[in-house]
Amino acid sequence: MTPGDEAITCPFDYSKALDFDPALADLMARDSLARIRLPYGDADAWLVTGFDGVRQVTTDHRFSRAGIIGTDYPRLTPEPIVSPESINVMDPPHSSRVRHLASQAFTPQHAEAMRGTIARLADDLLDEMAARGQPADLVRHLSDPFPRQTIFHLLSIPRDDWPRMQEYVHQLLATGPETRETAAKAKAELRSYFGALIEQRRRTPGKDLISAMAAAREGDDVLDDQELTVMALTLTLSGQDTVTCQISNIAYLLLSRPELMERLRDRPESLTGVLEELLRYIPFRKGVGIPRVAREDIEMDGARIRAGDFVHVSYLTANRDPGRFPDPHAIDLDRPSAPHMTFGWGGHRCIAVPLAMTELEVAFGRLLERFPTLRLAVPPEEVRWDTETIRRFPLELPVGW
Numbered sequence: 592m593t594p595g596d597e598a599i600t601c602p603f604d605y606s607k608a609l610d611f612d613p614a615l616a617d618l619m620a621r622d623s624l625a626r627i628r629l630p631y632g633d634a635d636a637w638l639v640t641g642f643d644g645v646r647q648v649t650t651d652h653r654f655s656r657a658g659i660i661g662t663d664y665p666r667l668t669p670e671p672i673v674s675p676e677s678i679n680v681m682d683p684p685h686s687s688r689v690r691h692l693a694s695q696a697f698t699p700q701h702a703e704a705m706r707g708t709i710a711r712l713a714d715d716l717l718d719e720m721a722a723r724g725q726p727a728d729l730v731r732h733l734s735d736p737f738p739r740q741t742i743f744h745l746l747s748i749p750r751d752d753w754p755r756m757q758e759y760v761h762q763l764l765a766t767g768p769e770t771r772e773t774a775a776k777a778k779a780e781l782r783s784y785f786g787a788l789i790e791q792r793r794r795t796p797g798k799d800l801i802s803a804m805a806a807a808r809e810g811d812d813v814l815d816d817q818e819l820t821v822m823a824l825t826l827t828l829s830g831q832d833t834v835t836c837q838i839s840n841i842a843y844l845l846l847s848r849p850e851l852m853e854r855l856r857d858r859p860e861s862l863t864g865v866l867e868e869l870l871r872y873i874p875f876r877k878g879v880g881i882p883r884v885a886r887e888d889i890e891m892d893g894a895r896i897r898a899g900d901f902v903h904v905s906y907l908t909a910n911r912d913p914g915r916f917p918d919p920h921a922i923d924l925d926r927p928s929a930p931h932m933t934f935g936w937g938g939h940r941c942i943a944v945p946l947a948m949t950e951l952e953v954a955f956g957r958l959l960e961r962f963p964t965l966r967l968a969v970p971p972e973e974v975r976w977d978t979e980t981i982r983r984f985p986l987e988l989p990v991g992w
Contacts, residue, residue: 598628598635603667603878604766606978608971609840611874611911611920615640619908623893627903629878630766632665636882636901637894640908642915642932644892648883648904649937656939657682658884665901667878667981669771672763672828674778676821679881679939686938692814693822694942696803702945705745709950712740713957721961726968729988733954734838741834741950742826747799748788756781760828764980778824785823789816800826829941833875833934834950836984840873841866841955843985844922847971854924855959865924866951871910871931872922877981879903906932962992 605612618625619640627638639648648654660675673679678689713733720732743753762770762777789801793816796802801823804814814822845852855865882901889896896902909932911919916929934941941947958965967974968989975986 598626601627601638601878602630604978605877606976606983608974608976609843609873609983612877612907615874615878615905615908618905619911624891624896627665629665629667631663631667631669632901633663634665634901636665636903637896638879639892639902639904640912641892642909642912645904645906645909645932646936647891648902649935649939652683653886653889654883654902655682655886656680656686656881656883658886659882659901662884664882665903666882668764668766668774669768670763670774670778672774672778673881674782674821674824676817677825678818678822679825683938688809688812689814689818689822690938690942692807692809692812693804695807696800697943697945699945701803702949705946706949706953708744709741709953710957712744713737713953716740717957717961725991726989727991729842729990730839730985731987733958734835734842734984734988737838737954738834738950745800745946746788746823746826747792747797747801752784756784756827760832761980763828764832764982766980781824781827782820785820785827786816789819789823826943829943832982833941834947836875836982837870837873837947837951838954839984839988840875841869841951842958842988843971843974844869844873845955846965846967846988846990848922851922851924852965855955856963859956859959861924862952862956863948864928866948866955867928867931868922868924868926870933871916873933874907874983875933876907876983879905906935909936962990965990965992967991 601614603612603614605614618638624637624639626635628635639645657680660680678686681689716733716737720727739753739757743756748756759777759781762773765774789805792801792805796805801819804819804822807814845855855862882903885896885898885900885902887898910916913919916926934944934947968991974988977984977986
């Protein structure tokens with residue numbers, strides 16, 4: 592990093608509805624890369640905000656995820672969320688091998704084969720919501736339980752274990768400094784739980800995702816128990832966390848902007864395209880995720896990144912890059928199709944995207960079919976939002992129909 596440059600302190604704690612974080616907007620407007628200081632970690636980091644820059648960092652092997660292992664890297668949570676053995680901190684060729692094997696359980700064909708099971712879970716939850724009457728909390732009845740039940744069901748986790756698994760996930764995603772010890776314990780408990788579950792599935796395989804990943808092979812190459820444990824942990828975190836937040840966020844936008852809901856009611860066949868544009872638009876988290884380390888000196892966007900420097904990318908700002916998405920701060924349901932970065936990019940793009948999109952399509956397809964007159968039961972400005980984790984989502988969505 593250039594000596595004398597002051598790092599910009601970035602708590603990245605903005606959580607006003609789905610408004611874009613002004614701090615990120617300011618960083619996007621800079622002529623060159625910024626140095627930032629996050630709440631935790633013993634070093635500053637570079638922040639890359641443009642679409643092309645993020646694409647470069649996420650595909651250039653000179654930037655290493657594995658390089659952060661064993662460091663007190665700059666981050667938003669007291670306890671690092673990612674495990675040292677996770678695919679999220681692997682570099683090629685190791686990461687390519689693990690991704691190739693694990694992704695055999697997440698092809699579009701497999702996701703489509705699971706659609707019926709996923710739809711039955713959604714229907715059961717919506718049946719219960721209808722039976723309880725209105726007003727009803729859509730978070731409680733759909734966006735919170737649906738992805739959790741889906742991933743737990745697909746992993747064949749016994750139903751009696753669901754409540755404590757959910758509690759572990761919440762503890763691991765908290766951002767307060769007092770949560771460090773609890774988060775560390777939650778991660779250890781999850782690793783121990785999945786380690787035992789994988790031993791069991793090795794002995795008696797079933798039709799679940801863990802058994803499918805255990806059966807995946809390329810010649811004689813298979814995932815070992817530790818790799819499977821970390822994959823199961825990663826799926827439990829991202830598999831429910833991302834979709835839970837996005838169901839709530841997408842529902843909020845549809846319910847608070849009548850023109851969006853009208854479009855879906857008039858053209859239900861446009862659901863997938865609408866979801867893609869809303870996913871691009873929504874600031875689904877606060878700030879940044881897992882950084883990389885520069886392996887060598889690199890000139891980039893008017894800055895000299897030195898070997899050993901931490902480099903963060905922002906998928907949120909990349910999704911709002913006007914060079915990639917004209918009028919990026921507007922929701923344009925007729926926007927020409929272009930890949931966004933909500934699920935990541937390059938070698939660390941989420942392998943479970945086909946499953947996530949199937950869940951979102953089922954959730955909103957079933958919801959709008961069952962409740963065509965769905966509406967918010969409170970003014971949009973009265974909706975309460977999460978302020979305690981790295982996520983952006985409404986805590987409650989009171990609805991009527």
